[in-house]
Amino acid sequence: MTTTAPAPAGTGAPGRARIAARHLRTDTWWVQPAITVAVLVAFIIYSTLRAFENANYFVAPYISPFYSPCITKSCQGSSFPELFTGPSFLTPAIYILVVPLGFRLTCYYYRKAYYRAFWLSPPACAVAEPHKTYTGETRFPLVFQNIHRYFFVAGLVFNVILTYDAVLAFRDKNDHWGHMGLGTLVLLTNAALLWLYSLSCHSCRHIVGGKLKSFSKHPMRYKFWQVVSRLNGSHMKLAWVSLFGVALTDFYVRLLATGAFNDPKFF
Amino acid sequence: MTYQAKLRVWRGDAEGGGLRDYTVEVNEGEVVLDIIHRLQATQAGDLAVRWNCKAGKCGSCSAEINGRPRLLCLTRMGDFSEDEVVTITPMRTFPVIRDLVTDVSYNYEKAASIPGFTPVARDADGEHRMQQVDVERSQEFRKCIECFLCQDVCHVVRDHEDNKKVYAGPRFLMRIAELDMHPLDNLDRRKVAQENFGLGMCNITKCCSEVCPEGIHITDNALIPLKERVVDRKYDPLTWLGAKIGRRPHP
Numbered sequence: 001m002t003t004t005a006p007a008p009a010g011t012g013a014p015g016r017a018r019i020a021a022r023h024l025r026t027d028t029w030w031v032q033p034a035i036t037v038a039v040l041v042a043f044i045i046y047s048t049l050r051a052f053e054n055a056n057y058f059v060a061p062y063i064s065p066f067y068s069p070c071i072t073k074s075c076q077g078s079s080f081p082e083l084f085t086g087p088s089f090l091t092p093a094i095y096i097l098v099v100p101l102g103f104r105l106t107c108y109y110y111r112k113a114y115y116r117a118f119w120l121s122p123p124a125c126a127v128a129e130p131h132k133t134y135t136g137e138t139r140f141p142l143v144f145q146n147i148h149r150y151f152f153v154a155g156l157v158f159n160v161i162l163t164y165d166a167v168l169a170f171r172d173k174n175d176h177w178g179h180m181g182l183g184t185l186v187l188l189t190n191a192a193l194l195w196l197y198s199l200s201c202h203s204c205r206h207i208v209g210g211k212l213k214s215f216s217k218h219p220m221r222y223k224f225w226q227v228v229s230r231l232n233g234s235h236m237k238l239a240w241v242s243l244f245g246v247a248l249t250d251f252y253v254r255l256l257a258t259g260a261f262n263d264p265k266f267f
Numbered sequence: 268m269t270y271q272a273k274l275r276v277w278r279g280d281a282e283g284g285g286l287r288d289y290t291v292e293v294n295e296g297e298v299v300l301d302i303i304h305r306l307q308a309t310q311a312g313d314l315a316v317r318w319n320c321k322a323g324k325c326g327s328c329s330a331e332i333n334g335r336p337r338l339l340c341l342t343r344m345g346d347f348s349e350d351e352v353v354t355i356t357p358m359r360t361f362p363v364i365r366d367l368v369t370d371v372s373y374n375y376e377k378a379a380s381i382p383g384f385t386p387v388a389r390d391a392d393g394e395h396r397m398q399q400v401d402v403e404r405s406q407e408f409r410k411c412i413e414c415f416l417c418q419d420v421c422h423v424v425r426d427h428e429d430n431k432k433v434y435a436g437p438r439f440l441m442r443i444a445e446l447d448m449h450p451l452d453n454l455d456r457r458k459v460a461q462e463n464f465g466l467g468m469c470n471i472t473k474c475c476s477e478v479c480p481e482g483i484h485i486t487d488n489a490l491i492p493l494k495e496r497v498v499d500r501k502y503d504p505l506t507w508l509g510a511k512i513g514r515r516p517h518p
Contacts, residue, residue: 010426015281015362017369024334024354108471108491115470122422125474126334126359134427136468143467146502149495202487206495214450216398232487 011128022128029124036117039240043247047097050250054091056257057250060173062165062183064253065190065246066093069161079165096158100246103155106148108202109239149203159198163191181263183256190242190249197242200231269294270349272302276314277356280365286354293344299355300328300339303367315366323480326414330367331356336416336478339367358419373424374415377435381442381464385454401450408445408489410481411438417475417485423468434465437475437485444489447496457500460493469494 011019023029050057050066057064058077069080070092086095104110115121122129137145166187172179198204209225212218231238255261272293275286291306300318307314319325321340328339333347333354347353361369389395418436419425435443443464447456460466471494475485483489499506 010422010428011359013428015370016359017277017357017363018279018283018285019277019356019359024331024356026333026351026354027335111470112472115472121470122426122472122474125420125472125477126331126336126425129422129426131426134423134430134468136423136465136470138465138467142470143502146494146498149498149503202491203495206492210492211496211499213401213448214398215400222400 023124023126025124025127029127033117033120033123036113040114040117043243046247047250050254051091051093051097054093056254057093059253059257059263061169061171061175061179062187062253062256062263064250065162065165065187066250067091067096068165069096069158071095079168080161099151099154099158103148103151103198104239104243106145106151107239108148109236111145148201149207152198152201152203152207155194155198159191159194162187162194166191178267180266182266183252183263184266186249186252190245193238193242193245196231197235197238199228200233200235200238202232202235204228205232272344272347272349273352274302274306275352275354276303276306276311276367278311278314278366279363281363284363284366286356295345297344298340299332299337299342299344299353302344303339303355315364315368317368324412326412329358329414329416329419331358331419336420338414338416338480341480358415360419360421360425361415371415371418373431374413374418374436374438377439377464378442381435381439381446382454382456382459384446384449384452386451387453395451397450404448404488405445407483408441410483411441412481413438414480416478416480420474420478421469422472422474423465423470430465430468434468437469437490440464440466440469440493441483441485441489444493447493455500457493457497461497461501466490466493466497 011022047066050064057067058070058075058079060077063070063077063079067075070077071080071083072092072095073082073085074088075082075092116123120129121131121134137143166184169184169187170180171177205225205228208228209215209218209221212221215222215225256263270293271290274289274291276289278284278287289306289310291302291310293302300321303314303316307316316328316339318328318339320327323338323341326338329336330339331337332339332342336358339355344353355367357363357367357369361371361373364370386395415438417438421436423434424431424436440460443456443460446452446454447460469490471486471491473486476483476487479485
């Protein structure tokens with residue numbers, strides 16, 4: 001998108017008020033991008049370690065969302081049809097990571113967050129960015145942000161699968177229905193948060209009705225658009241909460257799988 | 268309660284200038300524009316400032332206060348502590364004329380270049396009809412007072428003067444969205460939004476929405492929906508294929 005220059009560009013352009021400082025903000029504008037960097041880096045490190053650990057992701061009847069759907073013949077448990085045997089250096093998590101990763105990477109909210117926090121473009125409003133040129137999302141690779149709607153649709157398939165996992169968590173370790181433990185609640189909450197995050201997506205808002213010229217000719221789609229628009233107002237919060245939800249659900253399953261914690265049983 | 272506020276005001280013109288320190292009396296309930304007027308009246312009679320309604324409706328008194336684009340008339344002195352130095356500069360994205368007054372011609376040139384409202388044919392009885400529910404989205408954008416704070420804060424032109432040639436800025440991309448969503452407008456504006464007005468330059472960092480004194484959700488309700496409409500037209504292979512095989516009208 002940009003190339004780095006030694007000095008801030010822009011506000012020093014000819015004709016503008018001569019002010020040497022790259023910004024005059026006196027508030028703590030740097031806190032928000034700093035928190036974004038810290039949280040996202042922590043998540044990336046944790047999810048990478050877990051994706052390559054290739055163990056402790058299944059303990060009947062629970063499976064970690066990082067490994068679901070588990071589609072290779074080397075999977076622990078039998079939560080999903082095992083379709084093929086991949087090379088041993090690829091863990092089951094690697095095959096499915098691309099969809100949730102792509103969905104979040106191209107998400108309109110996360111784009112704002114990482115453009116600001118990682119690429120400093122801009123680091124905060126009215127704080128000059130350290131780049132000499134800027135082409136936005138008009139060129140490779142950022143022009144591919146425009147395929148967000150495909151990741152949204154693919155993400156819905158994953159939501160269905162994770163909801164299926166949560167339903168299976170009402171079976172006990174011997175596959176008998178009528179069980180519920182804290183893990184069931186954790187998987188259900190994770191699936192619900194992922195649905196809310198997905199349905200609050202800007203592409204979803206466009207698909208259900210935003211693309212229409214006339215709402216009055218499509219009253220049902222207008223209703224859907226209104227619901228999604230209300231959710232969309234909380235898209236940022238849902239993006240963060242669902243991210244924490246996925247990591248905490250995986251961590252909970254890992255605690256159970258390693259024997260560090262016993263799943264409290266409700267019935 | 269009255270106190271003496273410390274102000275730093277940018278004084279100068281296109282040839283040069285700098286921040287000057289002043290101490291000005293502040294009374295309870297006053298806004299920054301009141302203090303600028305008192306400064307004019309008591310210490311700096313030649314201080315240039317553009318203002319009109321003093322009610323946040325004309326969009327004239329746009330400036331930057333402590334580095335943040337704001338209206339002078341809507342910024343209360345009570346927002347700052349009494350010992351805080353309040354720095355006031357002109358908008359830093361546009362050429363300065365003098366002191367706090369900038370030349371915002373860029374915005375009017377962009378406004379003039381946008382294809383105007385192109386209505387569909389009238390009904391048989393000679394009327395145009397539309398329902399409130401169909402025009403509500405566009406009406407939000409009509410709240411704009413054209414203060415150009417969103418244009419000022421947008422890093423695409425603030426930090427890159429050369430982009431002014433190819434980028435219309437959030438205010439005018441919002442205008443395109445307003446027309447594209449209008450139930451009676453008949454012009455497909457998606458291609459020109461991307462190719463002529465630089466929608467692809469926007470990286471949706473939402474500063475325009477943060478500074479809008481009218482609280483318009485510029486990014487969420489105008490720019491992102493317009494980006495999605497452009498995807499329909501330019502980047503979605505399924506929509507393209509649907510148009511090719513005649514299953515749906517050309518996007």
